[in-house]
Amino acid sequence: MSNPKQARSSYYESSARARIAGLLEPDSFHEWLPAAERVTSPHLATLEQPAAFDDGVIIGRGRIAGKNIFIAAQEGGFMGGAVGEVHGAKLAGVLERAVRDHPAAVLLLLETGGVRLQEANAGLIAVSEVMRAILAARAAGVTVIVAIGGQYGCFGGMGIAARCASAIIMSEEGRLGLSGPEVIETARGVEEYDSRDRALVWRTVGGKHRYLLGECDVIVPDSIAAFRQAVTACIDNGDDWSLAALEREHQMLAERVQRFGACKDGRDIWRELGWADPDAIAMLDNDEFVAAAHGHRAKNI
Amino acid sequence: MTIENLKYRFDNGTTTRGVTAIVGVLGSGNLEVLVEPAALGGACEIEVKTAANGFGAIWHAVMKDFFARHRVGDIRVSVNDAGATPAIVSLRLDQAIETYLAQGRTKK
Numbered sequence: 001m002s003n004p005k006q007a008r009s010s011y012y013e014s015s016a017r018a019r020i021a022g023l024l025e026p027d028s029f030h031e032w033l034p035a036a037e038r039v040t041s042p043h044l045a046t047l048e049q050p051a052a053f054d055d056g057v058i059i060g061r062g063r064i065a066g067k068n069i070f071i072a073a074q075e076g077g078f079m080g081g082a083v084g085e086v087h088g089a090k091l092a093g094v095l096e097r098a099v100r101d102h103p104a105a106v107l108l109l110l111e112t113g114g115v116r117l118q119e120a121n122a123g124l125i126a127v128s129e130v131m132r133a134i135l136a137a138r139a140a141g142v143t144v145i146v147a148i149g150g151q152y153g154c155f156g157g158m159g160i161a162a163r164c165a166s167a168i169i170m171s172e173e174g175r176l177g178l179s180g181p182e183v184i185e186t187a188r189g190v191e192e193y194d195s196r197d198r199a200l201v202w203r204t205v206g207g208k209h210r211y212l213l214g215e216c217d218v219i220v221p222d223s224i225a226a227f228r229q230a231v232t233a234c235i236d237n238g239d240d241w242s243l244a245a246l247e248r249e250h251q252m253l254a255e256r257v258q259r260f261g262a263c264k265d266g267r268d269i270w271r272e273l274g275w276a277d278p279d280a281i282a283m284l285d286n287d288e289f290v291a292a293a294h295g296h297r298a299k300n301i
Numbered sequence: 302m303t304i305e306n307l308k309y310r311f312d313n314g315t316t317t318r319g320v321t322a323i324v325g326v327l328g329s330g331n332l333e334v335l336v337e338p339a340a341l342g343g344a345c346e347i348e349v350k351t352a353a354n355g356f357g358a359i360w361h362a363v364m365k366d367f368f369a370r371h372r373v374g375d376i377r378v379s380v381n382d383a384g385a386t387p388a389i390v391s392l393r394l395d396q397a398i399e400t401y402l403a404q405g406r407t408k409k
Contacts, residue, residue, distance in 0.1 A: 034321075035333075035335050054323075077328035
């Protein structure tokens with residue numbers, strides 16, 4: 001089923017198209033609004049900026065582990081995966097189509113800095129439409145799975161959109177947050193947050209921290225094969241779209257503020273979660289980390 | 302910033318079956334190349350949109366070399382460029398044409 005050529009390839013290093021090719025069964029991908037249709041950004045053209053043929057996002061349907069799914073993949077290499085009007089409409093469109101067609105899941109491979117500043121308001125509206133479309137898909141019984149493991153992370157409004165999904169899969173290299181490190185440093189100063197301190201960045205927004213905080217449901221090593229396996233498991237697990245699940249989530253979030261509100265650093269949170277040596281966490285490989293994290297996450301359900 | 306639009310046409314290429322292919326990414330120092338089949342009487346038409354102005358002569362040389370290497374006709378090549386070097390452009394063009402032809406061989 002899996003493509004042997006892709007078995008060992010890095011998710012982090014791959015382009016959006018390579019990720020789709022590696023995750024889906026060979027030749028099962030059918031793209032909607034492909035590059036040749038040239039549905040490009042009208043705003044970038046007005047600003048005389050180069051516009052990608054697919055506006056930096058690839059959408060379509062395909063098969064994974066024998067199941068028919070819809071998929072969208074943001075290309076971080078084009079404007080940092082930022083969401084413009086067309087880009088956002090493609091993301092929302094694939095989710096809205098899922099409400100009608102009920103695929104086994106919608107898989108969103110997110111890699112984005114958030115709203116595309118050149119398209120300001122149109123981009124902001126697009127992101128809010130994506131959030132609404134994710135919730136509409138879940139309400140219609142479609143599992144929405146987010147994967148984060150690219151160079152540019154998942155930030156801005158799309159960070160919120162990611163948390164609207166049924167499940168989030170991350171690698172250690174993945175980053176998830178609202179304001180990105182550079183944004184915080186620019187707004188609040190380097191004393192507040194040094195965006196060049198990579199260890200600080202990863203223990204604030206990195207995959208391991210998000211897993212321990214309970215925002216990321218599955219953490220995987222950086223390979224397309226590992227992501228594929230996790231996606232398959234998440235499809236099988238389905239989605240808990242119940243009032244009880246929502247209340248559990250709210251309770252977890254309320255407890256989190258209580259427990260960690262005074263913490264100044266990711267390390268303080270990890271200590272509070274019962275890790276005797278927080279500095280050792282960064283050095284653990286994925287399996288060791290997942291085993292050691294048992295009972296030491298903010299989410300234990 | 303303005304975008305420079307360059308167009309080239311090379312005649313007497315060989316008509317070869319292929320399937321629309323896109324390679325590369327429109328990111329800094331990189332480019333994306335789209336190759337599509339087109340009934341052009343054996344010609345190869347190339348359109349380049351580039352953020353780096355004033356390199357028309359170099360683009361022409363790179364495209365002439367590209368056509369000399371492959372001599373594929375009845376195709377339309379569209380390039381979005383964000384300041385890639387000539388070597389990168391040549392590699393991407395080769396990758397695009399190879400993908401186009403390989404897909405043509407495997408598709409029934």
